Amino acid sequence: MVFTDIVFYVLAAILLFSGIRVITTRNPVHAALFLVLAFFTAAGIWLLLQAEFLAIALILVYVGAVMVLFLFVVMMLDINLDKLREGFWEYLPMAGFIGLLMIVEMTMVLADKNLHPGQAAEAPVNYSNTATLGRVLYTDYLLPFELAAVVLLVAMVAAIVLTLRERRDSKSMNPSEQVRVKRNDRLRIVSMPAEVEAPEPAPAAEEKK
Amino acid sequence: MENMQFDLLALLPELVILGMGMFILLLDLFILSQNRSILYGLSQFTLFAAAFFTFKTHTPAVGFSFSHMFIDDTLSDVIKLMMYLGTSLIFVYTRKYLQDRNLFRGEFYAMVLFGLLGMMIMVSGHNLLLIYIGLELLSLCLYALVAFDRENPRASEAAMKYFVLGALASGMLLYGMSMLYGMTASLDVSDIANSIMQQNKSPVLIMGLVFVVAGIAFKFGAVPFQMWVPDVYQGSPTPMTVLIGSVPKLAAYAMTVRLLVQGLHPLALDWQDMLMLMAVLSIVIGNFSAIVQTNLKRMLAYSTISHVGFIMLGMMSANANGFASSFFYISTYVLMSIASFGIILLLSRQGFEAEEIDDLKGLNQRHPWFAFLMLIIMFSMAGIPPTVGFYAKFTVLQAAWQAGFTWQVVLAVLMAVIGAFYYLNIVRKMYFDAPADHSPLTAPVDMQFILSVHSLALLGLGLFPEILLGICGHSLLISLQ
Incomplete structure (x- = not known):
């Protein structure tokens, strides 16, 4: 060894x-x-x-x-923590089954005789991993590299869109929003049956009990 | 490095979309909120400009750029033009809805354009890495757009479900890609095909294929990867639903062509069976589940699943004829789904979502013209002649029949008849029931006009199906040579 x-x-x-x-x-x-x-x-x-x-x-x-x-x-x-661990034992059989399935799959993949890791060629003395990576990244893989930057931009925009909130305590008013207010936003008309005076109950009957 | 300039020229439409997306994002900060219609106009202009450049730089020859990563063939140009058209229609139909709900913001247009960029990259990707990055760009934009309406808890829930399941699917796709890379030592689609041809079929390759097919099926929303579709369709605000449910299907189709046809064609016998199983299950489960729905968006989600089954029915033939028929199906499906959601958006107004099937009751008495348009759309979805949906189903079934899938075709025809029930149920409610509410339409005139032209086009394309069919078949044939 x-x-x-x-x-x-x-x-x-x-x-x-x-x-x-x-x-x-x-x-x-x-x-x-x-x-x-x-x-x-x-x-x-x-x-x-x-x-x-x-x-x-x-x-x-x-x-x-x-x-x-x-x-x-x-x-x-x-x-x-207790809430997080809730249902741990309940889900264990299912999770265990899936885990087992994945182990079987991985063994099948790794046991494949077509998968023979070739002996890596001996690198020259002054070989620089970083320089090679940089060269490939900015030539052959330029397009995916730049697009990854766009993905990051989108992630940033999405994070801001989803979390940025206008200050709640701000007292400033927006006239255009105020003008657009509709009747239904402020007032709700409920249709109700007319109230009828209930007939006087007979308290005497109660007292007899 | 010498041909750098030429490289960029091939990417001109993508660069236009990217540049304008960022410009819109920045411009939004400097204009007053009542002037935001400028952003809408700019977005439409961007789509027009991109279409112009795609059309101008089109050549019948297959061109590669960026070290064989980016492919520019007729298929990609045709799909991109369809995507611009679809996105442009969505912009028209969603404007009023967004304005009413205080969602009319620059970020919406920027995100849609970035998502479109991701789809264009998927269409033109000739490298597993590029296809994956395009897919992630698209998915990320869609997740954010579903959650765009922050005040809406249902939308947040839908976004969460979509995000978790989408991330799982991306992971599966990536896992499959890594196995393919391990066996072929290349990320390039045509190199992979050559390498597979020279080696024996091994379990690793098949397992990689299974994961790749699973990733594709998730993006399509085919059974058994359909569980996200109904919840996300129903929970998202309608503009986001139509964004998820229409144009990305074209991108998923292009991804399938690149991965399964151009890359893994030597394994066609294996993926044929997988697609067949998914097609049959999708058609059966989609149609039966759609019958019991009362929510229009949820019903359309299940109907999408059954349409995806038909699309896979064409692809499982694994020949040019079959793929051309599913291309035709998918392009008509995109038109139909945008139109059907267009009607939902048309009937919605401030504080009211027309998303229950009962909201369409008596539409004929309220707005006979739009009831008629909805009739055309529903007939087209059900596949009743002379609408284009009939020819779409017909060509797909014909291709599958010629490839020898007899019982699958018979089953699909039976299921299409069952499916006609819930589409015609809507027509019945529109024409024979009494209307529940009588509020007038608030949709702008341009939307009403374009929706009319769009829906009538479904009828027109049905009368002359050979135009679209010819474009689809031709572009696919000269790209797959």
């Missing part, structure tokens, strides 16, 4: 452990921290594959930015 193999298995074991802990731990802050650990070990595995840029990007973007934001949200929201 080569040294890199040992490193891989250690990292993989940590990754699996932290992945399981993410969904089993009771405390959401702990779960988020276990997710950070999972990202770190995944980045380590990518380093083994000599994908340095991706490994660093994973740590910078996911651990550095996304997870920090996520932790903020988890800490600020008062999450009711």
Whole structure:
């Protein structure tokens, strides 16, 4: 067994452990921290594959930015844990069945003898993963790259459209809206039967009881 | 890098849409809210300009650009022109509704244009990555548009359902794509086809195919991936429903052609069975569920599912004839669905949604002309001659029959007869029931006029079906050579 193999298995074991802990731990802050650990070990595995840029990007973007934001949200929201875990046992058989199905599928895929990972060619000494990635990104993959920027723009616009609210305490008036008011917005005419004076009940009958 | 300039020229319509979308987004900040009609005009102008450039740069030859990622063939040009027309009609029909409900904002037009851009990329994508990004761009815009009316809890619920299930479907599509990439070592559609041809069929390829087909079926709303359709159709504000239910189907069709025909044609025997199963189930479940609906939008959602079944009925033949027939079906379906939602939008007014079937009661006494138009639309959806819907069903069934799918065709004809029940039920309510409310129409004249022309076109196309049929068949044939 080569040294890199040992490193891989250690990292993989940590990754699996932290992945399981993410969904089993009771405390959401702990779960988020276990997710950070999972990202770190995944980045380590990518380093083994000599994908340095991706490994660093994973740590910078996911651990550095996304997870920090996520932790903020988890800490600020008062999450009711018992409510979250409600129905866990109820859904377990179904979830377990689907999980089993996925394991079978993955085994079928990985056991396929047509899927033979070729030995990666030895990279030249001064080979830079980052430079190659950059070159491909701005030539062959220019169009998807630019379109991904449009996707981000749309996400930003959507987030603002859905959350930006005009100040509720603002006392300013909008004359054009006031003019457009219709009668039905202010006044509701309800048709009711005319009230008829009820005949005097006979209290004497009650008292007799 | 030398032919960069030429590359951009092929993308001219997309660039126009993108640029104008951003311009509208910015302009919205600087104009007064009572002048927002400018944005509407600009959006219509954008669609016109894009159509002009698509038409001008059209050549019968198949052109590639951006390192074989972007394909510019006749099929993509024809579908794009149909998309501009559909979006333009939607803009006309939805303006009054949006103004009445304080939704008439620049973001609506910008988001629709960005979504259109995503659809155009899907149509012209010749690379799995590009197709996926186009799909995400479209989906993201649609999710946001469904939730656009923030005060409406039903719309928020619909958006949430659509988002969660849509994200799941995108994930499945991506998973399938990654398996295809693993087996063929390429993201390019034609390289994938060549690579599959040279290797043995393996479980991984089939599994990748299953996931890709599942992703496509979700976008179409075919059984068993139909669960989002009724809830999202009913919950969304009507303008968003028509946006989801019409033009994106064209994009989904183009995606199917790119992925299944141009990319995975060597596996046609496998996906034929999958499409057949989905087609039969969609037609049966869609038609039977539509019968019991009382909400017009929900009924139209189930009718969409059955129409999708017919579209897949054409595609399962896996030959040019079948795909041409489903192209014809889908283009007529887009026209029909926009028209039917156009009627709902026409009858809606401030504070009133005409979305129950009973709201159409006695329409003949209130507005005989629009009752007649709705009659044409419903006849066309049911497939009653001489409307175009009849020819659409006829060509699809003919193609399936010629490909040897006998019992499927017989079943589809039976189901079409059952389906006619709920369309004719609407006609019965319009003509034989007494009207429940007598409020006058508030729709602007331009909308009434264009809706009339649009609905009459369904009749006109039915009388001369060979025009549209010829365009569909021709564009598909010279693109698939």
